[in-house]
Amino acid sequence: MASQSSRASRFRLDAKELLCGHGERPILRTSSTKDNPGRRFWGCVYYKVQDGCDFFRWADPEPGGGHQEVEFARNRRKITKLKARLKELETKLWVVAALCIAG
Known part of the structure; x- marks a missing residue:
């Protein structure tokens, strides 16, 4: 390995x-x-x-390497979580920007 x-x-x-x-x-x-x-x-x-x-x-x-497949799956999950977090933060940023413009 x-x-x-x-x-x-x-x-x-x-x-x-x-x-x-x-x-x-x-x-x-x-x-x-x-x-x-x-x-x-x-x-x-x-x-x-x-x-x-x-x-x-x-x-x-x-x-075909079993260890590698597990690592790839783990990394895919991490990427999915990071993308979700990024989308959440982008939404918050838009809300703050809208409040600043309106405020």
Whole structure:
């Protein structure tokens, strides 16, 4: 499990330093293939625009690791809670702004 964890962090760290064959930073994309639906990967910024660069690297660890699935589910729940909290705070901000304008 420790190797999976360090592998996942290696992908995050490497992403900042990646360069494609054109010397450009790659773009984070989402796969829509039948074999890897929804899986994220780094690809050349010029993919399907210019030839000569097939830069490709998975951004996430291999699917199927039980620990990773649990961690992803936990993070999804956290994100959902944070989005709800953000919406609540935005509503409060609009109320305060309206009161300031009216007041």
